[in-house]
Amino acid sequence: MNTERVLLDHGSGGKISHRLTTELLLPLFNNSILAELHDGAILDLGGRRLAFSTDSFTVDPLFFPGGDIGELAVNGTVNDVAMCGAVPLFLSSALIIEEGFSMEDLRRILESMQRAATIAGVQVVTGDTKVVPRGAVDRLFINTSGIGLIPDGVQIGSRRARPGDRILLSGTIADHGMTILTRRQGLAFESDIASDTAALNHLVQKILARGPGVHVLRDPTRGGVGTALNEIAAASGVGMRILEERIPLRDPVAGICELLGFDPLYVANEGKMLVLVAPEAADAVLEEMRRDPLGREACQIGEVLAERPGQVVMETRIGGQRIVDMLAGEQLPRIC
Numbered sequence: 001m002n003t004e005r006v007l008l009d010h011g012s013g014g015k016i017s018h019r020l021t022t023e024l025l026l027p028l029f030n031n032s033i034l035a036e037l038h039d040g041a042i043l044d045l046g047g048r049r050l051a052f053s054t055d056s057f058t059v060d061p062l063f064f065p066g067g068d069i070g071e072l073a074v075n076g077t078v079n080d081v082a083m084c085g086a087v088p089l090f091l092s093s094a095l096i097i098e099e100g101f102s103m104e105d106l107r108r109i110l111e112s113m114q115r116a117a118t119i120a121g122v123q124v125v126t127g128d129t130k131v132v133p134r135g136a137v138d139r140l141f142i143n144t145s146g147i148g149l150i151p152d153g154v155q156i157g158s159r160r161a162r163p164g165d166r167i168l169l170s171g172t173i174a175d176h177g178m179t180i181l182t183r184r185q186g187l188a189f190e191s192d193i194a195s196d197t198a199a200l201n202h203l204v205q206k207i208l209a210r211g212p213g214v215h216v217l218r219d220p221t222r223g224g225v226g227t228a229l230n231e232i233a234a235a236s237g238v239g240m241r242i243l244e245e246r247i248p249l250r251d252p253v254a255g256i257c258e259l260l261g262f263d264p265l266y267v268a269n270e271g272k273m274l275v276l277v278a279p280e281a282a283d284a285v286l287e288e289m290r291r292d293p294l295g296r297e298a299c300q301i302g303e304v305l306a307e308r309p310g311q312v313v314m315e316t317r318i319g320g321q322r323i324v325d326m327l328a329g330e331q332l333p334r335i336c
Helices: 015-029 069-082 103-120 175-185 201-208 224-236 251-260 279-291
Strands: 041-045 048-057 087-098 123-132 140-150 166-169 214-218 239-243 274-277 299-305 312-315 321-323
Touching (some): 103 123, 214 224, 224 239
Parallel strands (some): 087 123
Antiparallel strands (some): 041 048, 312 321
């Protein structure tokens, strides 16, 4: 690695973050399960397959339109388990709390976690609490881990994309990241925007129930849609073509991105997913997604190609093409 210090970029989910994983963490802890570099680990225990995932949440601000750090922590880990094709069942919750933190705010956040867990159909079954001196942590950090069961016959993974697969997106992008940015900076706009944080596990189970054909599931959080597609393309050794005109983006969010110089393809989402599915199953899966409130705006944004392996190309609205590379640095720290 080229730096002597850890940078904010190392937590971006982009190129530098990827190098931290592949050049430092993976060589030290290397094993066939970790090497998959999926949203969660897939474990075979006596013929039963489990998905296991863990995540830490440091979002600033703690409360934002559409949610808070507690709801985000539950939904984020539920989604990572679901992206393995699993049915999430149990969560752990670990809190690192700054001395002096408001007990009222803590109760509010924990109640939000409980509501989110109930909606997702999971139980918080274990946890830990640490309190550190003032200034040792910024108010509150939450770690959640999750376990779920993978049904027989379900085979989901970042290495399973195939040429011809259709790329489906469950709805509008960049809502969460732009909500956090505008609230953090105290920016006011005529149109209100809100985080899209939501648990996607019920939607995942509906589309998997339509039968075989779904190859890859991914929730494009840090690094956004652009980075997630690059990771899948690299893992599967395929190319991808996406169409800019088909990528759903709310007008207020598009305006804020343009005003502040953000590319929405790299802005974080917390309630959307990418689905790579065989062409013969794409229409049925898309129809199923649109029946669910969380997939009402789902659409096909592109396809997987045999040529240009590891590369994502976007056809622009004006008829040109541009390479969609992995996020190079940190656009917006502490968005989850």
